[in-house]
Amino acid sequence: MATNNPNQPPEPPIVPPRRESGGAVVLERRTERVKPPSMYQVLMLNDDYTPMEFVVVVIQEFFGKDLAAATQIMLKIHLDGRGVCGVYPKDIAATKVDQVLEAAHKAGHPLKCISEPVDL
Numbered sequence: 001m002a003t004n005n006p007n008q009p010p011e012p013p014i015v016p017p018r019r020e021s022g023g024a025v026v027l028e029r030r031t032e033r034v035k036p037p038s039m040y041q042v043l044m045l046n047d048d049y050t051p052m053e054f055v056v057v058v059i060q061e062f063f064g065k066d067l068a069a070a071t072q073i074m075l076k077i078h079l080d081g082r083g084v085c086g087v088y089p090k091d092i093a094a095t096k097v098d099q100v101l102e103a104a105h106k107a108g109h110p111l112k113c114i115s116e117p118v119d120l
């Protein structure tokens with residue numbers, strides 16, 4: 001028996017053709033809206049040790065921001081404790097998190113990066 005994949009929206013129900021009392025066959029069209037994939041925001045968290053310059057470079061490199069935009073995001077994180085670097089489908093967001101954590105680890109910085117669903 002086919003089962004629903006928990007990561008995918010359920011299949012729309014199949015509506016079987018039915019025959020009206022007069023004999024006409026009725027094919028029912030149901031408009032099932034498939035939800036767009038959930039989007040995830042990638043955030044970086046502030047800490048007291050990672051150099052500001054390193055954070056700016058990481059934001060430029062992995063999130064495609066120019067120097068001015070990356071500096072603004074870094075300062076927001078520095079002041080507010082966290083900030084959004086980009087919004088992506090789930091698997092791409094997870095890859096971005098891995099890339100940032102690996103770069104930070106290699107450079108010996110405790111920079112933290114997380115992803116979370118965007119509530120629409």
Ligand code: TYC
Pocket residue numbers: 044045046047048049050051052055074075077078111112
């Ligand atoms: N607070 C850090 C400092 O003063 C800079 C920093 C910014 C660190 C953003 C992490 O995600 C971060 N050097």
